Amino acid sequence: MSDPAPNKTQDPLIASTVSNDQLQNLASGVSTLTKGIADLRTPLQTPLQAPPKRTVAPALALAPAPVAPTAPDVISLNVPSFATLASINPTVTVSPSLLSQFHLVELAVIKAIVNHNFRAADLYKLDPQHRGRGGWRAHDRDAMELGSLSSVIIPLGTYFSILGFAIAPANPSIGPIVSGFWAYIASLMQFASQYEWAAIHLYHVDFFTTRRREMQFGDYSQWGRIDVDILSRRLLGHNKVARPDALTPGILCMVFSLERSSSS
Structure with a gap:
């Protein structure tokens, strides 16, 4: 008999x-x-967390190195800066006050003056003696070229007056410009006592043309100076020849004394 199975x-x-x-x-x-x-x-x-920023000392601002002035800059140091009307707006509108101030001058002439298109040969258009009802005559230009000092100075004064009136609003320092205008007239009067009129007129045409080109770029400062280059080309060698009837009172007295002594 087997043993009983164990209890699991x-x-x-x-x-x-x-x-x-x-x-x-x-x-x-x-x-x-x-x-x-x-x-x-x-x-x-x-x-x-972002890493701490490195504090960098600001770099010292270096002063700009001086720049040597160019030739135009050197010139501009001695030339006043004037606003040019023609270079800013070729079609300048003429103000009513300018027209009323010079009501006897044609509008086209005033516009040409203001825009610096008025030439030296056009001065006869400002001469009241050559301004007729039917316009200017064809021979007026020739008469101006063969005229006298007064035939240039009188219309030139009107030209300067119109030009000065036109540029005055844009140029507070108009005084030196106007002084230069009248200094030029004075130089012509001085030349008239020393040189022949034909040579003076050539000087005037060259001088006027040169200044007109400068004014187109805003430079009005050269009217008051004597242009030595033009003077040497146009005036030197054309001195007036003293006329026998143009003797000074001192010479006349000396001649009279000599005549009396010779007759006695």
């Missing part, structure tokens, strides 16, 4: 004890794992 049912106390140990180990492992995960999450939840 474990003691309930032993089974309960093993189960509790396993639970404690599991709880301990879970706690350790939870702590490790928490340690890993802490740096991830910390906001990233």
